[in-house]
Amino acid sequence: MNETELYRIDRTVKQWLKTSRDFILAKMGENLKISQKTSRKDLVTNVDKENEKLIISKIRTFAPNSQILGEEGFGDQIRQTKGWVWVVDPIDGTMNFVKQRDHFAIMIALYVDGKGVLGYIYDVVNDQLFSGGPDLGVFQNEHLLPAPENVGxxxxxxxxxxxxxxxxxxxxxxxxxxxxxxxxxxxxxxxxxxxxxxxxxxxxxxxxxxxxxxxxxxxxxxxxxxxxxxxxxxxxxxxxxxxxxxxxxxxxxxxxxxxxx
Amino acid sequence: MNETELYRIDRTVKQWLKTSRDFILAKMGENLKISQKTSRKDLVTNVDKENEKLIISKIRTFAPNSQILGEEGFGDQIRQTKGWVWVVDPIDGTMNFVKQRDHFAIMIALYVDGKGVLGYIYDVVNDQLFSGGPDLGVFQNEHLLPAPENVGxxxxxxxxxxxxxxxxxxxxxxxxxxxxxxxxxxxxxxxxxxxxxxxxxxxxxxxxxxxxxxxxxxxxxxxxxxxxxxxxxxxxxxxxxxxxxxxxxxxxxxxxxxxxx
CATH class of the missing domain: 3.40.190.80 (D-Maltodextrin-Binding Protein; domain 2)
Structure with missing residues (x-):
């Protein structure tokens, strides 16, 4: 994938994330509909589900030939990683989201033929976006992150x-x-x-x-x-x-x- | 203690905290002098010590008849809690301070005749100050905090x-x-x-x-x-x-x- 294409995707995903952030922040003021998945410590809310649908609809429009792996099951059943594969976690840290209304993230990744191309971790409440990949480098918002020291x-x-x-x-x-x-x-x-x-x-x-x-x-x-x-x-x-x-x-x-x- | 006096102390302590914050943030750009206290997991730095001295000097000037209990030992040996007793932790979470340069706090408390009057927890990097007491209420920066729900x-x-x-x-x-x-x-x-x-x-x-x-x-x-x-x-x-x-x-x-x- 050439750099122009990477930047085009990057700009687009960042727009989705801002839209999802606004959606989640608006929903946080309302009562959540909370249900258990596998146990009382494995929760899902209406906001997880609606935000996954929102992101998946954006992906379907932007890149209709993609496969999508979504936590809440609104994506595809994926058996092989050929082509574009998006991985979507609409709210990572749902327990924190429910109990703290903070310290959770939206995560999106794009893999092409099994190789990681772009990743996004968005700390929603604190508006801190970690983004990038092997070709673009890794950013915290606008700030290019250096490689962490190799500490033992x-x-x-x-x-x-x-x-x-x-x-x-x-x-x-x-x-x-x-x-x-x-x-x-x-x-x-x-x-x-x-x-x-x-x-x-x-x-x-x-x-x-x-x-x-x-x-x-x-x-x-x-x-x-x-x-x-x-x-x-x-x-x-x-x-x-x-x-x-x-x-x-x-x-x-x-x-x-x-x-x- | 009347309300006027409480507010006077409150304003003063908040000024000390801002001064200490500026001091710590400036020092964070320099190399820290780190030493172990009781073990390799119990650290102290030059910034802990210098900030404790800074706060204690402010207290000595403001309320010279106080006793001061400071983590790094620059205060007094206290055996009884009569009168004004200040409790000072110049950097709480020194391990986080050293390893993360974030997620630590300055803490100051004022007890009078053993009764808690004013408390301050200042998340330095994120500029979040928790302050107040039984008479003033509890604030996060300018925002009055409600009592947390009585969740089990x-x-x-x-x-x-x-x-x-x-x-x-x-x-x-x-x-x-x-x-x-x-x-x-x-x-x-x-x-x-x-x-x-x-x-x-x-x-x-x-x-x-x-x-x-x-x-x-x-x-x-x-x-x-x-x-x-x-x-x-x-x-x-x-x-x-x-x-x-x-x-x-x-x-x-x-x-x-x-x-x-």
């Missing part, structure tokens, strides 16, 4: 999902204790944003494709390592325990989890 | 310190699992701010007087329960496991920790 586990903060810590999955309590400190923010998008800014050196959680689709593109564009928890390549259509980390932190973590995977 | 544990998010979760102190893994989700932000001031906004329903951590001095005043002014982890009154001169929670969440948590304290 011991000298950096790590973010994990609550259940991974509580149940000590893969020896991650030891990993957390080896780090400079544990943080939990409750939204893959928010955690990825902290990583891109170099505020944490690793993030590990069980994630679905819409949770990591955009973050993978942005993180790899800044030289971060993105893999399964045991250091293997990620399949962009599968759910898995995902590790995003500096190269050094990944090297530090893998021996600690050792044969626990 | 099951329907709210909880924040704990990393070590409490990892070592399952007092059965807090069970508490976290009973909640809607676990969060860890890494600064008592930041956690307290989330509580004041109603974004979490409980926060429990081992805290020193400067970690909870301001938060206790602000939280109690909004009807939140502040106690030791087993529901007993806090001594403002002692370190302890501290629980700040909605009344309902406190009632939900106490039976779960039961005899584990």
């Amino acid at each position: 586990l011991r000298n950096g903060l790590i973010s994990l999902s609550g259940p991974m810590v509580i149940h000590d999955r893969f020896n991650f309590q030891k990993v957390a204790e080896t780090s400079s400190g544990l943080r939990i923010y409750g939204s893959a998008g928010v955690e990825m944003a902290h990583l891109l800014k170099g505020e944490i050196v690793a993030y590990v959680s069980y994630l679905k494709p819409w949770d990591f689709g955009a973050g993978k593109i942005l993180a790899e564009s800044l030289g971060l390592a993105v893999s399964t928890v045991d250091g293997k390549p990620l399949d962009m259509l599968s759910s898995d325990f995902v590790m995003v980390a500096t190269v050094q932190a990944q090297q530090d973590i893998l021996p600690i989890i050792g044969s626990n995977v | 544990l099951r329907n709210g998010l909880i924040s704990l310190s990393g070590p409490m979760v990892i070592h399952d102190r007092f059965n807090f893994q069970k508490v976290a699992e009973t909640s809607s989700g676990l969060r860890i932000y890494g600064s008592a001031g930041v956690e307290m701010a989330h509580l004041l906004k109603g974004e979490i329903v409980a926060y429990v951590s081992y805290l020193k007087p400067w970690d909870f001095g301001a938060g206790k005043i602000l939280a109690e002014s909004l009807g939140l329960a502040v106690s030791t982890v087993d529901g007993k009154p806090l001594d403002m001169l002692s370190s302890d496991f501290v629980m700040v929670a909605t009344v309902q969440a406190q009632q939900d948590i106490l039976p779960i920790i039961g005899s584990n304290v």
Whole structure:
């Protein structure tokens, strides 16, 4: 894809995101219709669903030959990654959205023939947009982000999902204790944003494709390592325990989890 | 203390905080001089120390007959709480300050004869000041905060310190699992701010007087329960496991920790 085309898509996606932000902020003043998906800790609201429909309708108009993978199921059933594939999470961190009305993100990614091209993580309330890809570079709003320093586990903060810590999955309590400190923010998008800014050196959680689709593109564009928890390549259509980390932190973590995977 | 006097103090402390903010932001561009206090996870920097000296010098000039309890030791040795006692944390969340250059707070509290009068939690980078007390009400910048809804544990998010979760102190893994989700932000001031906004329903951590001095005043002014982890009154001169929670969440948590304290 040439640069002109990339910038055209980039401008367009940013317009969708602004539209979705206005929509979500307006809806936040109303009562939410909240329902449970797989458990009481896995929520969806009318705003998640309506925002996914909104974004998908924009994509269908803009790029009708695309496949779309959407969290709330209004996209397509995707079995192969040929051509343009959009990955959409209309509200990442729905629990934060419901309980905090803050600290959640809209995420959109574009893959072409399986290769990450553009990623977007939009912290809606704080109006912080992380965007870009391997060709455009990575931006926080208008500011080009430098690659995070290659800090190791011991000298950096790590973010994990609550259940991974509580149940000590893969020896991650030891990993957390080896780090400079544990943080939990409750939204893959928010955690990825902290990583891109170099505020944490690793993030590990069980994630679905819409949770990591955009973050993978942005993180790899800044030289971060993105893999399964045991250091293997990620399949962009599968759910898995995902590790995003500096190269050094990944090297530090893998021996600690050792044969626990 | 009459209202005129309260407002005079309030205006003055806010000026100190703005001065300290400018000082810290200017210093953040320079190399920090970082040293360890009790462990590699308990840091202090030249900025913590210099900002404490700055605030203490302001207090000495403004109210020379006060006692001052400062984290970095530039205040007084305090054995009783008669008269005016200021509690100063020049940078709360020093690990965040060092690793993230964000998500830390300046905290100042004024107690008179042991009673909390005014509290200040200042999220420096994001310029969000939580201020007030039992007589003035509690503000986020210029916005008067309503009392958080009295949400129970099951329907709210909880924040704990990393070590409490990892070592399952007092059965807090069970508490976290009973909640809607676990969060860890890494600064008592930041956690307290989330509580004041109603974004979490409980926060429990081992805290020193400067970690909870301001938060206790602000939280109690909004009807939140502040106690030791087993529901007993806090001594403002002692370190302890501290629980700040909605009344309902406190009632939900106490039976779960039961005899584990």
